[in-house]
Amino acid sequence: MMRLGTGIGWRPEIADAVEGMPGIEWVEVVAENVCPGHLPESLLRLRERGVTVVPHGVSLGLGGAERPDEGRLTALAERAEALAAPLVTEHIAFVRAGGTLTASPRLEAGHLLPVPRTRDALDVLCENIRIAQAALPVPLAVENIAALISWPGEEMTEGQFLYELADRTGVRLLIDVANLHTNHVNRGEDPAKALAELPLEALAYVHVAGGFERDGVWHDSHAHPVPEPVLDILTDLASRVSPPGVLLERDENFPEPDELRRELESIGRAVEKGARERGEAQPEPRKDTSASWPGSERPSLEPARQRLALAQTAMLSALVAGTPVPEGFDRARMAVQARALAAKRADVVAKVAPELPDILGDGYRPAFLAHAQAHPMTGGYRQDALDFVERLLLAGRPEEAGVRRELREWWLERSGPKPRSRRPAVRLARATRRVLLRR
Secondary structure, three states: OOOOEEEOOOHHHHHHHHHHHOOOOOOOOOOOOOHOOOOHHHHHHHHHHHOOEEEEEOOOOOOOOOOOHHHHHHHHHHHHHHHOOEEEEEEOEEEEEEEOOOOOOEEEEEEEOOOOOOHHHHHHHHHHHHHHHHHHOOOEEEEOOOOOOOOOOOOOOHHHHHHHHHHHHOEEEEEEHHHHHHHHHOOOOOOOHHHOOOOHHHHEEEEEOOOEOOOEEEEEOOOOOOOOOHHHHHHHHHHHOOOOEEEEEEOOOOOOOHHHHHHHHHHHHHHHHHHHHHHHHHOOOOOOOOOOOOOOOOOOOHHHHHHHHHHHHHHHHHHHOOOOOOOOOOHHHHHHHHHHHHHOOOOHHHHHHHHHHHHHHHHHHHHHHHHHHHHOOOOHHHHHHHHHHHHHHHHHOOOOOHHHHHHHHHHOOOOOOOHHHHHHHHHHHHHEEEEEEEO
């Protein structure tokens, strides 16, 4: 295993702090947030100093029913090469559903959603990972995710699922100890049991992050200090294996550099404590808890893909389109997840299009949440922003003429003609422009 050491998630808001922080041996960057031909100067300076940079993908959807998108795989590969990365990482999650496998509109979650721990889902995930591995120029590691909800009828624990996944594909694992804590609070899963079942020899590195609890639900916010229970899980992991790398994630509500340094120091102490315990007591040999199908795969995965597609589409549709909650799901938790997805959409659109909160002021968030409740996201966040504004204007809103005029100018500036190959879309855009110009 390659040693990475102590790392931190690189974000533009803390770029200067990261560059000046002692002891940082590597950083992780959200792959979709960097352009290979225009890397941020801060990342280039870090690379020149010998700091390793690892791209971390969030949109591939390896746990979805469809095969990985070739364009997204190509983009991830390009970022790995541009950053001279020793590996790339993604998530064991699905982020979209619907489409050809279900003959239904494609829906986007805008967030990572859990994969059911079933044979169908595992078989599909294994094949999707093999496709990704073949397309990437460096090794792939996949991350366990945090979840608010559980799938009914699951056939494996998280540890069993990950053990067999690594065994069948050779993929490496990015273990997020904060996500283990989240699943402990939200789903009653024992982090120690999960660690005992994991193939820790496949460990690539570890994520550590903060969150908060509200009404008995733990929210993996990446915007709060790392709590003691998460550090305790890190110590437990480090008592079983020496982690090749440990990284602090922080995505919002960035503290002063001194506080970030103190968090890194507490992470280091947790790892050192685990190392001392590892030296004092040898862990029991891990039992093989997997139960693989004979041979490497089922004869055909198409029926499994379709069953998984139907299940994921029904679940996602309930979360973002208001359709009935599928049988077996906790309705209260599904409602919490639906609100969380809508809130995340509002937050990300505000970052992608920061002019909108400026133009709409306090009215932005309630207007967007109303939009999200009635209109599922079917494209990316930039398209979501355009759709939101278009629907506002077509409804004659906002009421203030000056604000509406400013919003209309924003929309017109960003909704230019599409390529010739998309003439129907061009006609639609032009028709909408004519309506808006008359207002």
